[in-house]
Amino acid sequence: MSLIEIKDLSKTYESGEEHIPALVGVGLNIERGEFVSVMGPSGSGKSTLLTILGGLNHPTQGEVVVDEIPIYKLPLEKLADFRREYLGFIFQSFQLIPYLTVIENVMLPLSITEKSNREQWHMAEEMLEKMRLKGKGKRLPDQLSGGEQERVAIARALVNSPPILLADEPTGNLDSKTGKEMMELFRSLNEEGQTMIMVTHNPEYAAFSSHILHLRDGRVVDGEPAIMEKAGSGTQRIV
């Protein structure tokens, strides 16, 4: 059984009388430990796919099954619990909470768990150390560089040890050097077994992933050559 199964997924946005198809009949299986890049021009449905995978956007048709849970059959509050347990989000422009310190930002997903303050603090400290941010926990986000902010966002996404990491243009606001450093970090996380799905425009960054999914006009583009830097990454699972 794949970690994520997407079956015949469609999403249509309604705008007055107009129906705008964002995704049309997408099917896809993602195994544990895979690093999938989603590419495509603007309006191709990349972000829609990511929000649907993230349990944030109900599809018009089709099903998303994660770890054998059909997530859109869950009641809304259970879906929120699912996001907390299964998903880590890295948003474009990081979306750190400006009035919380770095360590508080990292602790955010833990604040609604039963974990004690001490336990939360310990887990967040450990994650900051892993992200080479030791000693910066008490700063506010705007006192950090772009690369550091990105690493705080990654720490926040990973602190709960979610099985799946979702990233939406995570390098969009970084210079190319820092962007590459981030991609190296993503690759090393993936090598440790982290399943990752990343939306990106940049083929250079997509090359860090194990698989690339091309979207155009809401459909998966078949036959387009995948840029595979990583050799021998196993069977192509993208259908």
Place this chain on the structure above:
Amino acid sequence: MRLKDISINNLRRRKAKVLFLILGLTIGMTTVVTLISITRKMNEDISNKLDEFGANILVIPRSDDLSLSYGGLNIGGVSVDAQTLKDSDIPKIRQIEVKENISTVSPKLIGVVEIEGKKILLTGVVFQEETRLKKWWKVHGAVPKSRNEVLLGNEIAVRLFKSAGDPLTIIGKTVRISGVLDETGSQDDFLIFGDLAFVQEALKKPEALSLIEVSAFCISCPIEEIVSQISKALPHAKVTAIKQTLQTKMEALDHFKKFSLGISVIVLLIGGLIVFTNMMASVNERKREIGVFRAIGFRKSHIIRIIFLEAFVVGLIGGVAGYLLGLGSSYMLGPVITGIKGGRIVIDPVLAVGVVFLSVAMGILSSIYPAIHASKMDPTTALRAL
């Protein structure tokens, strides 16, 4: 970290806006506390005046023969049949159900006597009760202490050309004038006051009473209730409440109370509106942030709790500040508005808790819609625009 830390940190970040929010509630609460304190002070003042003024209830014999006027009221059958009220009626009044409200019970026997060729009303009273009832009495000399002493009304003293210390003969008995009343402007100026037992003996009407004056504590003043209970206890008597005296003032107070209530409601509504618009604006400003919370697994109830916690903190501060400012302003404005001097700051825990509770309740009530609105926000706005 807990949800409360998120709320408190957010409030700290938006200092200026939060201050405005708190100010909205504080003004509301200050107004409420000031108006309540001033109304209370006025109420207390009127009650004191009522007590000072004397009897609120007059008990007279039930009789068709009305021949004497006392305190603007006709007293039945003084000369014809004064036997309908007796000494034994006094304990009956003291034993009614709402006896706690009764302050003074002052029995009287009134009769006409001739002194030095002049017809004069002789009134038997229990001096201890009478002086409690008529706090405004000023006596030249002393209040009688024994049954051989009498007190003269000012006009009578002038007519008889007597002063304190002089002897006086009443129906063949010589008594001493212990004191003379200052002019009161009432019927008291035309009366001779003697000890009740002495007068009953002199008029040969043992145990008889012409009327009983009853004064009630007027803070709560269930006058109608007292009247009906005394009537029940003394079916042979006519019980009348003397209300008209301060009725006008009471009505004015009632108008002021209604006016205060109106002002309070308006100011509270404005305060609520300030909280509402401010919370709504804050929620809309935080769209992305709320989206992030939702995306990382916060339930709708978590978002609502964050907003309510903020409203709670703001309400709490607004309530405490409003109470303290209200105390101060009623202390300073009270005398100006009511003309009652000598106010002091009274800390009323019930009012304090009530106002803080009201402020918190208003903060939370005005935040219900913004909180629900926030919890329903589309979390995808935290991600890229679709």
